[in-house]
Amino acid sequence: MSKLMRASAWAKREFETGSQPDNRTIKKWVRNGVLQGRIVDESVWVISTEHWGISSIVSNAVHHLISEA
Incomplete structure (x- = not known):
């Protein structure tokens, strides 16, 4: 099972200041x-x-399209 993190912490990790x-x-x-x-x-x-x-x-978009089919 994956762990969750606060959205604000995730944003700091993934985006430039x-x-x-x-x-x-x-x-x-x-x-x-x-x-x-x-x-x-x-x-x-x-x-x-x-x-x-x-x-x-792109990966999420493809996954979304496949799950809708």
Whole structure:
């Protein structure tokens, strides 16, 4: 089972200083399935193995299309 981390900590790890998305954006990504995580009592948690970048966006998009088929 994967571990969860706070969305703000995940954003600091994955984005350059000053370019981090806010938690509302990350929450939207989790809700829309763009990013794997959980929303618990309005707090946003991201699966710690998630990485952001071009390859992760493409991979998630393909996964999403396959799961809809």
